[in-house]
Amino acid sequence: MKINCKNKSLFFMLIIVVFFTGCGTVDDFKVKVGITNTNFDYMNDGNVKKITIENTRDKSYTFIVKDEASISEIYDILSNAKVVEEKISLDPDYIFRIEDKNETIKEFYYVAGVDKTDSANFYNSNESYIVSKRLDNDIIKYFWNIRRPSDFNTVYYENILKSIDKYKNSIEDKKVGINILDDREVMKFILTLDIEEFKNKLPKNMEILDKEKNDSYDVIMNITTTGYTSKIFKCIVEFVDKKNNTTYKYYIVNNYAEGEWDYAFTENLPPSGF
DSSP: OOOOOOHHHHHHHHHHHHHHHHSSSHHHHHTTSOOOOSSTTGGGGEEEEEEEEEESSOTTEEEEEHHHHHHHHHHHHTTTTOOOOOOOOOOOSSEEEEEETTEEEEEEEEEEESSSSSSSSSEEHHHHHHHHOIIIIIIIIOOOSSOOOOTTHHHHHHHHHHHHHHGGGGGGSOEEEOOTTOOOGGGOOOOOOHHHHHHTTSSSEEEOOOOGGGGGOOOEEEEHHHHHEESEEEEEEEEEEEETTEEEEEEEEEEEEEEEEEEEEEEEEEOTOO
């Protein structure tokens, strides 16, 4: 028997009614159809004392969430997280510590901006969830009270690529480790997802430096940010050639004007006022 459009609507409404009748509440219904989980229910009713969020690359960048409205919003995001078996292979960007009124702490690792995946981006040794990037967009960025350089990703990674392009004739046959994770000034701005996207733009003989393989690189490329505002970004890119025992530097000043960034490179000697 064929079901026309009107009957289809009634049919699906009937299914929903059956679900609601069996579950009793909207939240229970969401659990039954896999929209939510109950693993974070301990966060309800004012049971959470505070939530500490720490940047894994810059531990000085840590903030504490105490107000009930923000805790409730975090609970809403986590309760709608999907429970999965497998954890994502990317390095975490943040550590979440949820502390209740009895001072019991549950700790989770979070990879920001990655929610279109089958692997958990919010996890600990016992629990694994796919959490919406609202956690980053609505919570972390709301409390981010530091000045992030305008177009940070564009300027920062473009400086590296332009430096490579200028120096590539000296390193095209050498293995290069790009050391960005020691750039103290901007570690808090660097996210795992951005690093993964940047890797795809690198020549085959280059990779993000792995300190455990430090001896395997012929050249170490260091990036040191020396200052930034919303209109200017300064950094030093240094190539340390271990084979030839030489060091070569680019002093870079980026200025923002008329809707675009200008990239100015000075070789080996800093420009006036740097």
